[in-house]
Amino acid sequence: MAEIDHIVIGARTLEEGARYVESLLGVKPSRGGAHPGVGTHNMLLGMGANCYIEIIAPDPDQPEPAHPRPFDLDDAAMRTMLEAEPRLIAYVASTPALDAVVARLGPSHAGEIRAMSRGNLSWRMAFPPQRQDMDNLIPPLIQWEGERAAKHIRDSGWRLVSFEAEHPDPQSVIAALTARGLAEAVKVRQSPHPRMIAHLRHRDGREATLTSA
Template sequence: MNATRAAIDHVVIGAATLEEGAAFVEALLGVAPGAGGAHPGAGTHNRLLGLGQGCYLEVIAPDPAQPEPALPRLFGLDDPAVRRSLRKEPGLIAWVARTSGLDAVLTRLGQDRAGAMRAMSRGSLSWKLADPPAAAGFGGLLPGLIEWGQPGPPGEIPGHGCALLAMEAEHPEPAALAAALEERGVREVLGLGPGPRPVLSLRMRRADGGEAVLRSP
């Protein structure tokens, strides 16, 4: 059974601090991401940069103003290996696909494959998000899945000319990864090829019109 079709919602840059993450993006794309906000109870905060066509870049980091959350921070930010990597340099750690059928996907795939659903909100925005566990496999190349509540996803986020031009992945078993992406309705949005280890790669237009490539660690 095919999944409900989904689209890229955002890509995720993890950082030890929000300031380090913003500086990393500014060096890469020529413009700093704008204000985002805190995720109450989740232990994180973010900054955002539009990438065109309803897609955006999120810089996310632990929020020192919040107590330790009851659940692990999203996108593996509490994983010791991820924390060590991000202390050296911010990096591409995840991507998230937007769907209107999150409950159906979670029912079909199960929590062990799709992750547990979290209900989150900030101001007038509300959303449900499932972040796939590391045990789901594929080295972090599977997307988190997000479903926005009313009034819907954020409006156009300023990008100052930046855009996501292509997103590709390498994996030792690209056919198996393709099948897992198809189950989530996102096979068409990610170019796939063979490689010795899992790698996610973004090709983006910079604010000055040039191009930048960012690969996961």
């Protein structure tokens, strides 16, 4: 059974993303690091032992990557939206059976597996091709090799309560999520425009909502 590993806030710069998260949640995210060769870097906000928020932006200290940056960060429409304000742009799901899922769905649907690492953390990910991700409603899959990153991030007191996806063709989204073991993790409903919504709650009772549109 897969589960949501982290949600992704896209930003024009990390500084803008950090200010956005702090203004919304009242907590400063911690520095993450660079993704060499990918052209991005990130900051992190812990939400317990199994989930966190990743703030991601193009890394000005890296050359242009050989492949498009993840989560459509190089897409012109996405860049225009992020110039206005950082926002929720994607989520990543953790699975204990990455090889089996990719073998069953095929790389044309699930994407190709890439090994990645930073410090003592190592993981493998499969990003679905853009034509298969249904506006980022179908998440990349990650399998951690050893401990998950969330265990090493300072806990903010916030928790992901629920995650929703809206799409003109909800049955196709449901089918794709079910094939990845995520039928119980994401609530899907019909809507004229694709959108994702993350509902958060703090241990002190405060609530917040992150949306992609």
